[in-house]
Amino acid sequence: MATRSRKGKKCTVIGGCGFLGRYIVERLLEEGYTVSVFDIAKTFEDDRVKFFVGDLCQEKDLAPAISDVQTVFHCASPPPSSDDRDLFYRVNFVGTKNIISACKKAGVQKLVLTSSASVVYEGTDIKNGTEDLPYAKKPMDYYTETKVLQEKEVLAANSPEENFFTVAIRPHGIFGPRDRQLVPILVDTARAGKTKFMIGNGENLVDFTYVVNVAHGHLLAAEHLHKDSPVCGKAFHITNDEPIPFWTFMSRILEGLNYPSPKMGLPYLLIYYLAAFLQLLCLLLKPIKEIKPTFTPMRVALAGTYHYYSCQRAKQLMGYKPVVPLDEGIKLTVKGYAHLQNNN
Numbered sequence: 001m002a003t004r005s006r007k008g009k010k011c012t013v014i015g016g017c018g019f020l021g022r023y024i025v026e027r028l029l030e031e032g033y034t035v036s037v038f039d040i041a042k043t044f045e046d047d048r049v050k051f052f053v054g055d056l057c058q059e060k061d062l063a064p065a066i067s068d069v070q071t072v073f074h075c076a077s078p079p080p081s082s083d084d085r086d087l088f089y090r091v092n093f094v095g096t097k098n099i100i101s102a103c104k105k106a107g108v109q110k111l112v113l114t115s116s117a118s119v120v121y122e123g124t125d126i127k128n129g130t131e132d133l134p135y136a137k138k139p140m141d142y143y144t145e146t147k148v149l150q151e152k153e154v155l156a157a158n159s160p161e162e163n164f165f166t167v168a169i170r171p172h173g174i175f176g177p178r179d180r181q182l183v184p185i186l187v188d189t190a191r192a193g194k195t196k197f198m199i200g201n202g203e204n205l206v207d208f209t210y211v212v213n214v215a216h217g218h219l220l221a222a223e224h225l226h227k228d229s230p231v232c233g234k235a236f237h238i239t240n241d242e243p244i245p246f247w248t249f250m251s252r253i254l255e256g257l258n259y260p261s262p263k264m265g266l267p268y269l270l271i272y273y274l275a276a277f278l279q280l281l282c283l284l285l286k287p288i289k290e291i292k293p294t295f296t297p298m299r300v301a302l303a304g305t306y307h308y309y310s311c312q313r314a315k316q317l318m319g320y321k322p323v324v325p326l327d328e329g330i331k332l333t334v335k336g337y338a339h340l341q342n343n344n
């Protein structure tokens with residue numbers, strides 16, 4: 001009993017030095033877990049955490065980091081802006097299979113994957129989408145393509161007979177202090193004068209999820225992951241449960257940081273096909289010069305379509321509810337990015 005209870009509170013966060021991963025680490029520490037972090041880059045110090053630096057594409061690197069732990073959280077991924085098909089495939093697909101294999105060899109009982117709500121998104125409206133929607137047949141980018149492969153692999157690995165239980169958490173539009181993708185890219189776009197117009201009519205509702213709520217959903221999933229639990233082998237949307245017009249959210253952040261917010265809309269399809277043409281042009285010019293367009297077809301689609309999801313399943317099976325309301329999350333985020341304030 002002592003062994004099980006001692007192992008029961010030991011866990012490893014793969015990708016724990018990332019934006020979401022560090023919030024999961026902080027939440028686990030608050031709850032009294034013994035926490036290890038495995039990451040390819042160490043980005044913070046904490047005497048309470050045991051760090052293992054390695055590459056999850058090398059299964060041998062993983063073994064020391066997951067020895068004698070009950071639960072592994074896997075939230076590692078290359079950033080969506082990498083746009084490197086091989087990298088995404090190696091890390092998100094092959095790397096995830098390494099994690100499953102290493103977990104089974106080490107006797108890990110629980111694997112909580114950070115998947116993505118984008119695994120069902122093909123660039124068209126999704127309104128209050130449930131987890132039963134089919135996987136995207138035509139993912140819009142390599143990132144999404146490999147997140148689909150990753151989630152399928154993890155959920156298929158759920159094996160009660162081997163005492164190995166898995167679950168996938170599908171967040172959408174995670175935001176908060178220390179985020180590396182959303183606010184920094186939005187500010188760069190504003191500083192480049194590219195936020196004078198919004199894409200579409202500004203009415204499309206989208207889920208943005210405050211990062212503490214996503215971490216909370218991961219811990220709830222781990223706590224409900226055990227033999228005969230209805231949570232095993234399933235995917236769960238974790239959102240703020242407060243869909244908001246995309247450009248209203250963007251404007252809240254921009255105005256909070258003293259940047260002008262867009263007032264006029266441009267036709268969505270016009271911008272989408274322009275972005276697709278630009279992407280093709282950049283592909284043709286790549287041998288000569290690598291250009292990373294701000295407005296990729298995926299970002300334009302995210303900015304111009306409805307895509308929000310039901311988290312009813314998480315509420316019913318895990319007792320999930322957001323701990324930080326959207327408005328408070330936005331205020332905390334703006335405060336956390338004072339260093340990116342517009343001082344002109």
Ligand SMILES: NC(=O)C1=CN([C@@H]2O[C@H](COP(=O)(O)OP(=O)(O)OC[C@H]3O[C@@H](n4cnc5c(N)ncnc54)[C@H](O)[C@@H]3O)[C@@H](O)[C@H]2O)C=CC1
Nearest residue numbers: 015017018019020039040055056075076077116171173174
């Ligand atoms: N940021 C968002 O809006 C959303 C993110 N997600 C998912 O959440 C997870 C975390 O995302 P973020 O925290 O935003 O990303 P992030 O880029 O801040 O963190 C990812 C972490 O994974 C690590 N990593 C990457 N490749 C690795 C490798 N080969 N070996 C070991 N570690 C490696 C990185 O060093 C980094 O610390 C990802 O799986 C992402 O797909 C899902 C939905 C929305």
Ligand SMILES: CC(C)CCC[C@@H](C)[C@H]1CC[C@H]2C3=C(CC[C@]12C)[C@@]1(C)CCC(=O)[C@@H](C)[C@@H]1CC3
Nearest residue numbers: 080116117118172173181182185186189299303
């Ligand atoms: C002005 C620009 C058109 C928008 C600037 C902000 C964007 C960089 C973000 C707005 C929505 C964000 C988003 C993601 C990344 C950053 C944005 C495009 C994801 C693609 C990150 C990974 C995921 O899994 C998706 C669910 C996210 C969807 C929203």
